[in-house]
Amino acid sequence: MNASEDVREPLKRRRNGAASRHVGFTGRMMLPGIVPLAALTVLPFLTIVVMSFSDVRLLGGMRLDFAGLKNWGRFFTDPDMGWFWLRTAGYFALTLGLEMVLGVVLALCVWRLVRGRNLVLSLLLLPMFVAPVIVGLLGRFLTDPTFGLYTWLLERIGYDGDLLGDTFTAFAAVVAMDVWEWTPLIALITLAGLSAVPPTLREAAALDGAGRWQTLRHIVLPSISNVLLVALLIRAMDAIRYFDIIWVTTNGGPANATKIVPVRLYETAFRFFDFGYAAVVGLAMLFASIVVARLFVRMLDRKGLAR
């Protein structure tokens, strides 16, 4: 053992000692949480990574055969994949945008209510409590060309097309169904934010002669911007994996008009049983989700709300 080793050894021992003391205390406390968490997330994640470089064979027991970059190469050269992502981005922007605008407007309306607020709020929140699959089924029945109520109403005003049979209207219909279901959540979160706006601020604005629009723009909205950002983050994470309503109503059709990446992922894995390629699509979705989440978290961070 030379001199430098003499110096390093106690350091190493001290560090290890500190580590074991640290792991000994926090590690033991966290172990019951970390182990199931690893089992539920890290192991499947690593398995999916390995699957993405494999051909997955099913007969007589699952087997993975190394396929190199084949699945990844296919992902980047798939002529349809770009359209699926583009459509996903369209859904994301439309559903999130409409839900935010409508949610804030509804919250402001309810906030202004003096009487019957609880009743209105309860009615407003009802769609949120319906399972997305049921929303899809309801939507399908309401737009059915033979007996659908909405079809009948639209016929009365001169529209004789088929809502879920046309590419544009099918896209609009499934967006509308998601907006109907989740706008109340935004309204609820916004309402909570509005309740926290200090009355003194509004009174001061009123004394300064600010009108309703000015108060809203310069006092209320800046006061609830943090809450709106949180609502945006919550819905964004959900909207990026939008699946149930589309699957129940249109199956991604007509002519792929409503086929977004999560639908494509499901189809690849559980209809075509191409698990290797599905793993690649799933990992790409995960990456996209992380990017979006990081974007919003950074925005929260700038406002000092991330910690």
Add this chain to the structure above:
Amino acid sequence: MVDQEPSVISRRRTLGGALAGGAAFAAGGLLNGCATRSDVRRRDTADPWRQFAGCTLNFVSENTAPTSAIAADAERFTALTGIHVNIVTLELSALVQKVALDLASGQSQYQIIYADSYQVLAPYADGLVDLREPASDDSLPGDDSDLADFFPLQMDVSGRFGGGDRVLALPYDCATMIWQYRKDLFEAYHDRMANDLGFDPTPGPQRTWEEYYRIAEWFNDNVDEVSYGTGHQAKQHDSLMCDFSNVLFAHGGQYFENGEHIGRFGAVDPGPSALGSEEALAGAEFYSRLLSIADPASTTWDWTGLGAAFAAGRVAMCPNWHEFAADNERSLPGKVGYTTLPSGPAKSANMYGGAGIAINGNTAPNERAAAWLFLKWATSRKTQLRNLTGEVGGATPTRSSIYRTPEVRRAQRRPSGMPTMLTAPAVQQAWKPEYSGLRPKIPMWNECDTAIYTELSRMLAGDVAPRGAMRDARDHIDRIVSRGWVAAE
């Protein structure tokens, strides 16, 4: 105060452990050997049907008419053999998932499988038992000569794959697309229609698809009892592909070169797609024209939606699965006629969509023999005949000898106690090779099917012309086929 360094070491260790675990999982070793199943006990008895008394089998099936009938009758099988059968009925895509995952487990949670020809039999043929083995086993009742009683076309499509003599499933379900029409309206307007159109409009394979088009148009313009002349199951998904395929085959088009052989016997590598042919284009152009005068709701109907619309009196005629006869006879008693579909320049093609029942290849020897007893019983003459007349009947027999029995022959005319048998003359004709329409039996069919109905859907929505739709579908299919089938090699 938290020291950052130890947590880094801890994270590394955790990740290292997880990676090792993940690699172990990924290697497949842990996935395969989680559990072992013991075989069922074989009893020493003189009655060959009761050798496996006391055991339990699981049967996973699509929610079709034959399975409803079998489920209602299962107590008889238990009384005969002492074997209890749990029957799980699912929608087809859920069934395919269960079967794929069961095969992937290396176990056999479901010993008996409803083997759809395109989604189970073709992709997982190597995971099913060759039934000639139990059929020729002297210790089990019956013999393999009994297999000759099934219709040859059904035996090949629903029971075999890839050529050769292997029998992987017994024909169990035999849904067939035929022409269903309002007999009362055709009779009432026959002379007027004949005068206006210049031909005898009586439905049958002697009619051409062009004539079908003109009849539909005539109903649109002249008859108030129905809203439209024809309705179609043109919602994207299997239904659109099936509806289109009748027209495609009638015009001489095929999905692949040698398509009739691939449809009947199946192939792993079917070669390049033939959808770019002039015949396929003619079929697509006609189909696009036909749908333009059909009930506009056709693009949102699958077979169930179309069946309901026809039974509700919305359309005068439609191509649909023969099994809807029972619903038709309930809603429009005596008013519906059934015949084979119109002819095109090539033939009258009637899509056959039957399926068989098979035994999971992962079963242990005795379990396999017990499962064979169930297959034998479920497709026996007696059981199929009883299913026809039972309270939840409606299942169509797959044994040719049943159609020769006096009671079944009588039931083919009204008044009939077996409404599905009113379609028997039409479907029996449709099961002859010259009238059959068979989609390709290839392992990657599901993905090809998706490409086909997506392009058809684009064509019907007006986004692409028929030539473009056929070209795009062909290119898509060629890409899928060139990748080959990896899931069950």
